Amino acid sequence: MDASGIQTKILPEKDGNPVVYGEVKAKDAAKTLLIYGHYDVQPPEPLEEWVSGPFEARVQGKKIIARGAADSKNNVVSFIKAAESYLKTSGKPPLNLKFIVEGEEEIGSPHLPRFIKENKERLKADSVVCYDGDFDETGRAKISLGVKGLLYVELRCKKARDDLHSSYAPLVPNAAWRLVWALNTMKSPDDKILIRGWYDDVEAFTPAQSRLVGKIPFRGENYLKEWGIKKFLKANNNREALKRYLMEPTCTICGFKTGYIGPGSKTVLPGSAMMKIDFRLVYNQNPRKQLQLLKEHLHTHGFDDIQVKPLGFLEPSRTSPSAPISKAAVRASRIAYGSTPVILPRNPASGPDYLFTKRLGLDSIWTGSGPPSAYSHAHAPNEYTTTEDFILGVKYITAIIDSYAKVA
Amino acid sequence: MDASGIQTKILPEKDGNPVVYGEVKAKDAAKTLLIYGHYDVQPPEPLEEWVSGPFEARVQGKKIIARGAADSKNNVVSFIKAAESYLKTSGKPPLNLKFIVEGEEEIGSPHLPRFIKENKERLKADSVVCYDGDFDETGRAKISLGVKGLLYVELRCKKARDDLHSSYAPLVPNAAWRLVWALNTMKSPDDKILIRGWYDDVEAFTPAQSRLVGKIPFRGENYLKEWGIKKFLKANNNREALKRYLMEPTCTICGFKTGYIGPGSKTVLPGSAMMKIDFRLVYNQNPRKQLQLLKEHLHTHGFDDIQVKPLGFLEPSRTSPSAPISKAAVRASRIAYGSTPVILPRNPASGPDYLFTKRLGLDSIWTGSGPPSAYSHAHAPNEYTTTEDFILGVKYITAIIDSYAKVA
Numbered sequence: 001m002d003a004s005g006i007q008t009k010i011l012p013e014k015d016g017n018p019v020v021y022g023e024v025k026a027k028d029a030a031k032t033l034l035i036y037g038h039y040d041v042q043p044p045e046p047l048e049e050w051v052s053g054p055f056e057a058r059v060q061g062k063k064i065i066a067r068g069a070a071d072s073k074n075n076v077v078s079f080i081k082a083a084e085s086y087l088k089t090s091g092k093p094p095l096n097l098k099f100i101v102e103g104e105e106e107i108g109s110p111h112l113p114r115f116i117k118e119n120k121e122r123l124k125a126d127s128v129v130c131y132d133g134d135f136d137e138t139g140r141a142k143i144s145l146g147v148k149g150l151l152y153v154e155l156r157c158k159k160a161r162d163d164l165h166s167s168y169a170p171l172v173p174n175a176a177w178r179l180v181w182a183l184n185t186m187k188s189p190d191d192k193i194l195i196r197g198w199y200d201d202v203e204a205f206t207p208a209q210s211r212l213v214g215k216i217p218f219r220g221e222n223y224l225k226e227w228g229i230k231k232f233l234k235a236n237n238n239r240e241a242l243k244r245y246l247m248e249p250t251c252t253i254c255g256f257k258t259g260y261i262g263p264g265s266k267t268v269l270p271g272s273a274m275m276k277i278d279f280r281l282v283y284n285q286n287p288r289k290q291l292q293l294l295k296e297h298l299h300t301h302g303f304d305d306i307q308v309k310p311l312g313f314l315e316p317s318r319t320s321p322s323a324p325i326s327k328a329a330v331r332a333s334r335i336a337y338g339s340t341p342v343i344l345p346r347n348p349a350s351g352p353d354y355l356f357t358k359r360l361g362l363d364s365i366w367t368g369s370g371p372p373s374a375y376s377h378a379h380a381p382n383e384y385t386t387t388e389d390f391i392l393g394v395k396y397i398t399a400i401i402d403s404y405a406k407v408a
Numbered sequence: 409m410d411a412s413g414i415q416t417k418i419l420p421e422k423d424g425n426p427v428v429y430g431e432v433k434a435k436d437a438a439k440t441l442l443i444y445g446h447y448d449v450q451p452p453e454p455l456e457e458w459v460s461g462p463f464e465a466r467v468q469g470k471k472i473i474a475r476g477a478a479d480s481k482n483n484v485v486s487f488i489k490a491a492e493s494y495l496k497t498s499g500k501p502p503l504n505l506k507f508i509v510e511g512e513e514e515i516g517s518p519h520l521p522r523f524i525k526e527n528k529e530r531l532k533a534d535s536v537v538c539y540d541g542d543f544d545e546t547g548r549a550k551i552s553l554g555v556k557g558l559l560y561v562e563l564r565c566k567k568a569r570d571d572l573h574s575s576y577a578p579l580v581p582n583a584a585w586r587l588v589w590a591l592n593t594m595k596s597p598d599d600k601i602l603i604r605g606w607y608d609d610v611e612a613f614t615p616a617q618s619r620l621v622g623k624i625p626f627r628g629e630n631y632l633k634e635w636g637i638k639k640f641l642k643a644n645n646n647r648e649a650l651k652r653y654l655m656e657p658t659c660t661i662c663g664f665k666t667g668y669i670g671p672g673s674k675t676v677l678p679g680s681a682m683m684k685i686d687f688r689l690v691y692n693q694n695p696r697k698q699l700q701l702l703k704e705h706l707h708t709h710g711f712d713d714i715q716v717k718p719l720g721f722l723e724p725s726r727t728s729p730s731a732p733i734s735k736a737a738v739r740a741s742r743i744a745y746g747s748t749p750v751i752l753p754r755n756p757a758s759g760p761d762y763l764f765t766k767r768l769g770l771d772s773i774w775t776g777s778g779p780p781s782a783y784s785h786a787h788a789p790n791e792y793t794t795t796e797d798f799i800l801g802v803k804y805i806t807a808i809i810d811s812y813a814k815v816a
Contacts, residue, residue, distance in 0.1 A: 043674050049570070107673050148575070152673045161636030162457075165787045166686050167556070167757040169658035170599075171631065171640045171649055176661035177595065184592040187585065189710075191578075223579065228569035232579045241579055250577035253584035254676050255667035260684060265515050265560045265719040266451050267686050267758075268662050268787060276668065278574050278675050302597075311673040349575040350675075379573045379676055 004084035006099065011119075016111035017103030021122070024083050024097040032096040033325075033404055034125035035397075036356070037076040037132055038105030041068035042379045049381035062386040070376035072132045074385040075368040076101060078393040079131050085398060094405035098125055102352075105132065108152055108312020109352040116355045127325035127404065128356040131397055133368030134376065135389070136342035138217045141333040141396060144347030144366040145212075145326055146318030149281030149354070151290050152254075154309040155179060160271040163259060168269055173305075175273040176258040182303045183275075186294075187251045191234055193279075195297040201285045202249065208321050209345035216342055218242040223374050245348050250280040276311075280350060287313040315354035318346065323363035324407045331407075332399035336392060341367075349373075367400075369393025412492035414507065419527075424519035425511030429530070432491050432505040440504040441733075441812055442533035443805075444764070445484040445540055446513030449476035450787045457789035470794040478784035480540045482793040483776040484509055486801040487539050493806060502813035506533055510760075513540070516560055516720020517760040524763045535733035535812065536764040539805055541776030542784065543797070544750035546625045549741040549804060552755030552774040553620075553734055554726030557689035557762070559698050560662075562717040563587060568679040571667060576677055581713075583681040584666040590711045591683075594702075595659045599642055601687075603705040609693045610657065616729050617753035624750055626650040631782050653756050658688040684719075688758060695721040723762035726754065731771035732815045739815075740807035744800060749775075757781075775808075777801025 001008040006022040013019055017040065044054035044067045052058035054067035066073075079099065086093040100123070102112055116123065136142040157175040164172060187193050205213065220238035224230065235241035258273035260266035279294075281287060291310055298306055319326060321343065333341035347366055356364040370389040377383045409416040414430040421427055425448065452462035452475045460466035462475035474481075487507065494501040508531070510520055524531065544550040565583040572580060595601050613621065628646035632638065643649035666681035668674035687702075689695060699718055706714055727734060729751065741749035755774055764772040778797035785791045 042676075043668065043670055043672075045668065045670060046571075106675075150675070152675065154673075159637060161634075162785070162788050163454075164635065165757070165781060166658070166660045166662060167688065167755075168631075168635075168653075168782075169660040169686075169688065170652040170656040170756070171643070172635060172637060173641050174661055176664055177591075177597075180588050180591045180661065181597045183585075183588045189585075189589045223576075226569075227572065227576075227580060229567060229580060233581050235579070244578040245576075248578040250574070252574045252577040252675075252677055253582055253588065253667065254574060254674060254678070255669045256584055256664045256681070257669035259661065259663035260451065260453065261663045261665035261682070262451055262453060264451075265562075265684060265686070266662060266787070267514075267558070267560065267660075268450075269660055270662070273664070274669070276673060278673070280575065280577065347575075348578070349573065373573060374576075377570070379674070380570050 001080050001099065004080050005087040006080065006083050013111045013115060019115055020101040022099035024087065024093055026094060026096050027092040029095040029405065031405065032098060032125040033401060034098045034123060034128045035079050036128060036130045037079060037101045038072055038103065039076060039101050040103045040106050042106050046381065051382055062388055063384045064387065065382055065384045067383055069383050069385040070134060070371065070373060071378040071383065072368065074390050074393055075131045078369055078390065079397045081394045082398040082401065093401060095401065097401065098123065105351065108150055108314055110312065112352050112355055116359050123360065125362060128362050128364035129325065129400060130351060130353055130364060130366040131368050132351060133366050134373040134378065135370030137219060137222050137372040137374050138342065140339050141337055141341040141367060142344060143326065143329045143341050144344045145321055146283065146345065147316065147347045147349060147351050147353045147366055149285060149287055149316035150312055150314040150350035151279040151281060151287040151310065152312035153294065154274065154276050154311055156272065156274050156307045156309065157305055158272040160269065163271050164269040166267040166269045172269055174269055176270045178305060179273045179275055182298060182306050185301045186297065193249065193251050195293050197293050198290065199249065203283050205345060212321060212343050212345045213243065213246060216242060216344065226374055246344065246346050247282060249282050249285065252278050254278050281316050282346065283316040283318050286315060314350045314352060315358060317353035317357040317364065319357060319363045319365060325363045325365050325404055328404035328407050329365050329367055329400050331403040332396055335399040336396035369396060409488050409507065412488050413495040414488065414491050421519045421523060427523055428509040430507035432495065432501055434502060434504045435500040437503040437813065439813065440506060440533040441809060442506045442531060442536045443487050444536060444538045445487060445509045446480055446511065447484060447509050448511045448514050450514050454789060459790055470796055471792045472795065473790055473792045475791055477791050477793040478542060478779065478781060479786040479791065482798045482801055483539045486777055486798065487805045489802045490806040490809065501809060503809065505809065506531065513759065516558060516722055518720065520760050520763060524767050528768065531768065533770060536770050536772035537733065537808060538759060538761055538772060538774040539776050540759060541774050542781040542786065543778030545627055545630050545780040545782050546750065548747050549745055549749040549775060550752060551734065551737045551749050552752045553729055554691065554753065555724065555755045555761045555774055556758050557693060557695055557724035558720055558722040558758035559687040559689060559695040559718065560720035562682065562684050562719055564680065564682050564715045564717065565713055566680040570679050572677045572679065574675040574677045580677055582677055584678045586711065586713060587681045587683055590706060590714055593709045601657065601659050603701050605701050606698065607657065611691050613753060620729060620751050620753045621651065621654060624650060624752065634782055654752065654754050655690060657690050657693065660686050662686050689724050690754065691724040691726050694723060722758045722760060723766060725761035725765040725772065727765060727771045727773060733771045733773050733812055736812035736815050737773050737775055737808050739811040740804055743807040744804035777804060
């Protein structure tokens with residue numbers, strides 16, 4: 001950012017990764033656009049499945065293969081290059097630009113709420129672009145007017161002091177079985193979350209949001225092929241799948257570890273077991289309230305021997321389809337890509353968007369460059385972007401800035 | 409064995425570890441005692457919990473700390489030294505001795521059935537001692553007149569080709585959830601196995617066996633303290649606990665691995681999940697039949713997407729309390745240790761004892777030297793025996809041979 005001419009500061013964050021902050025002032029505009037990104041990535045494991053080192057950035061044809069290539073280094077470098085392009089051509093951007101690039105998005109932005117609270121004055125702006133998105137699977141830009149929320153927890157159970165010989169199974173409670181039985185009370189095989197009150201705060205889409213859903217192209221067969229599965233979960237056609245994708249709160253086992261997990265057999269009774277769950281939340285569920293519901297549920301079902309450790313809270317968010325920044329992004333997509341973007345009333349992924357919509361009270365959109373994350377292996381081995389997607393991504397964010405300067 | 413003067417052969421086993429076979433002929437006795445042991449050990453993981461290297465054989469005071477120290481290297485070396493003691497003193501043992509030491513006991517002796525079948529002539533004997541036991545927790549020798557059986561399986565589920573971003577959870581079946589839901593149909597939180605027909609072949613103890621149960625000292629509080637738990641599973645007192653320990657078939661999650669299991673959070677939807685289960689079986693359940701029941705159960709409950717890979721089969725066994733070898737061992741315990749042994753009509757652990765009782769049609773007992781496995785960390789980090797237990801163990805097996813030569 002510094003090298004590109006952006007006035008840059010590294011703002012240390014107590015107990016967390018620093019936020020990189022930048023500013024580029026317009027010549028005489030009063031309007032300010034805040035652009036958000038993140039520099040952190042997901043853990044690279046399992047390492048053995050990468051065709052090259054996760055941090056090697058191997059170029060294979062048009063592909064750039066590396067952890068974070070798609071989520072979200074291509075986006076971050078794009079908005080830096082957009083700012084640089086103004087400074088090197090017209091001299092100044094058409095409105096004031098502010099950038100924050102955080103380092104904890106992938107773990108649920110635990111310190112960003114405090115940062116936002118403590119930097120309200122510094123972050124004063126008119127709208128926000130979270131440039132941390134991907135493409136729609138049809139190859140068009142995707143603009144999200146809100147995101148799902150997230151509650152990420154680790155559940156642990158400890159029984160015997162150590163792993164024991166499994167012949168003691170009639171005598172000793174098994175920590176792994178305890179977690180399995182607890183899980184089973186939390187979600188039924190038909191994918192319904194059974195935690196009491198879980199769906200209470202779910203709000204249906206507004207008519208305007210529902211109209212947007214009707215316009216979303218969803219070529220389900222592409223996903224199915226990419227993922228190697230035969231049919232979607234609980235959906236008989238693409239339309240049903242899309243609705244589930246956007247509207248359904250989820251409860252996902254992200255990891256489970258207990259006992260002996262090497263090759264062959266070991267007759268062991270695990271003394272402890274650990275698992276990770278992520279709950280995606282929809283408007284207007286609150287992750288802290290949902291955590292309380294989870295804890296009450298475990299208590300009610302007799303699982304006081306299971307410890308719940310929350311690892312991430314993100315509230316869901318939403319922005320109106322008629323907001324100026326929403327309109328500017330639609331126009332920018334036509335300019336940069338020559339195509340109408342796909343507009344999601346809600347992105348099924350999560351991010352700290354609520355800090356901009358709910359805490360700063362601003363309109364905020366979430367968008368970014370290609371490829372679609374369904375193909376880019378985001379969060380998985382062999383994540384990639386392409387040189388073409390990167391270059392067009394620079395044009396797109398530049399066009400958003402230009403278009404937003406013209407609206408309102 | 410060779411160095412001790414036992415006529416020794418290494419008998420290669422196709423696809424498996426060789427069996428070490430040995431013979432020492434008596435001067436003029438016709439009676440033959442077959443002694444069984446094993447040289448393999450359990451995997452040493454988790455390595456970080458060992459106070460010294462698992463194969464270092466660290467001596468700390470009277471403790472010898474090493475993987476296999478208690479299960480079962482002290483026993484194997486004891487019977488070798490017993491044979492050597494005859495050869496170096498009286499010149500010949502009082503009856504013919506045959507030894508087989510296998511290398512696959514800890515993985516369920518997969519190739520021993522074929523070995524036994526193909527070596528019936530070579531293994532001709534009058535009785536068998538499986539010298540692979542431990543002490544009773546009261547510090548007395550333990551003689552088991554039979555063992556539980558074992559069925560060990562690995563369950564695998566594969567859904568999406570790779571681990572995916574967890575935002576796809578409304579669309580993609582989660583392999584980990586599939587295993588959890590399947591598990592839940594297999595055992596209820598009150599520890600009852602729910603697989604149809606699972607208990608059908610369970611035979612109650614005979615009156616003679618029940619009388620033995622009544623004589624077993626069981627100081628449950630020692631176990632509880634060692635294991636760091638407050639009370640036994642589904643037992644209100646020591647007597648109930650002992651009965652469960654001896655009589656209950658079990659279904660134990662030995663290991664579960666899926667998704668991201670490192671520190672912190674990773675929002676991932678696992679494409680595959682793997683778990684290991686051991687089922688301890690009681691007389692006269694047959695592991696191959698029980699495997700069939702498990703497969704039928706999974707099919708009936710709609711879990712055809714779960715692959716069942718059997719990794720071990722051991723049938724349960726039993727020998728009469730009035731068999732000559734049973735009586736000889738009781739006498740030997742008084743000679744070597746000066747105390748009455750604890751006689752278990754059934755050992756809650758498993759071994760290939762059925763090959764001797766059912767396939768060769770012989771009486772067979774299972775016994776060995778101290779310490780009790782409840783304290784020795786058998787199958788777990790910091791497994792140990794003591795120098796004292798080892799030396800007395802040599803005397804004990806020598807006394808068994810002597811006593812058996814005198815009975816019948």
